[in-house]
Amino acid sequence: MIVWINGTFSAGKTSTARELTGLIPHSTLYDPEVIGGALQYLLPQKRLDEVTDYQDLPIWRRLVVEGAAGMLAELGGVLVVPMTLLRQEYRDEIFGGLAARRIPVRHVVLTPDETILRARIDARVEPGAADAGQRVRQWARDHVPAWLAARDGWLAADAFPVDNGRLTPRETAERIAAAVRTGEAGACDIVQTPEPTRETLAAGVLLFDDQDRVLLVDPTYKPGWEFPGGVVESGEPPARAGMREVAEEVGVILDEVPRLLVVDWEPPCGPSYGGLRMLFDGGRLPAGQAARLRLPGPELRAWRFATEVEAAGMLPHVRFERLRWALRARERGTVLNLEAGVPVG
Secondary structure, eight states: OEEEEEOOTTSSHHHHHHHHHTTSTTEEEOOTHHHHHHHHHHSOHHHHTTOSSGGGSHHHHHHHHHHHHHHHHHHOSEEEEEOOOOOHHHHHHHHHHHHHTTOOEEEEEEOOOHHHHHHHHHHOOOSSOHHHHHHHHHHHHHHHHHHHHHHHTHHHHHSEEEOOTTOOHHHHHHHHHHHHHHTSSOBOOOOOOOOOSSOEEEEEEEEEOTTOOEEEEEESSSSSOBOSEEEOOTTOOHHHHHHHHHHHHHOOOOSSOOEEEEEEEEOOBTTBOOEEEEEEEEEEOOHHHHTTOOOOTTTEEEEEEEOHHHHHTTSOHHHHHHHHHHHHHHHHTOOEEEETTEEOO
């Protein structure tokens, strides 16, 4: 199990985490900042210069998951993780990776009042030169607006809040320990999609509204928007797999087997194994049915109909290219063969 303590700079995450390891039996502190520091020695400076925060490096997010799994395999018990996560897509990627390894996460967020938070930042003393300390404090101040937006936005629904504005680290840790013990801070409700061990075959279904906008869904277990669909099970026809997934994910029962639009070969790119990705045309939903779509909580958090232009800003590049060519195939009444989102043959 992991107890993830979220909160912005100077919220008191690390001091609380140290206290918490003394309250939860068989617990160990696991600080992903150490991984961020190590990347300064592992990656070329050119790559480091491309980002302003090591969290923006995909390798950091992967290593956080692998490091946690390795620590639990080595030590067992509970990991206490003091780490800021302001971007929901990074939370999805990391927590989804942990769920795939059957590691439950209790997500706690420290929510001191903004006035108290800014006072803590101003009072923070950093080792080294005075100008270095000033830069750190200014960096923290600059991130307060983003933190407040996350705290009052997606974190409000995702994490168990603890207002530690007037609590000591020990009192805060006691509050968290009690919430974990009683189940008040329960495990994150996230689908546990097993990590693939080889190439996979996946089937997606495009569903349209009366304006020909395409339905996209937002998974809780991975970053970015996606098409309704999923991995084809052993011995299952791909089109039938797409129909099953659409029924499970959004409650739409397709009366007819959907028509194939594209077959896309996704090359392996560590840690992904790649495989074949197929998109089918599920047709246009009646207006009443489109308004009654439902979502399973642990797997999907939202859905929306999007134009092709809107989808370009929602989907990862190769997934959008798959959609773009699927729409062209739908217009022409044909089937396209793609490799990494590019038509061939």
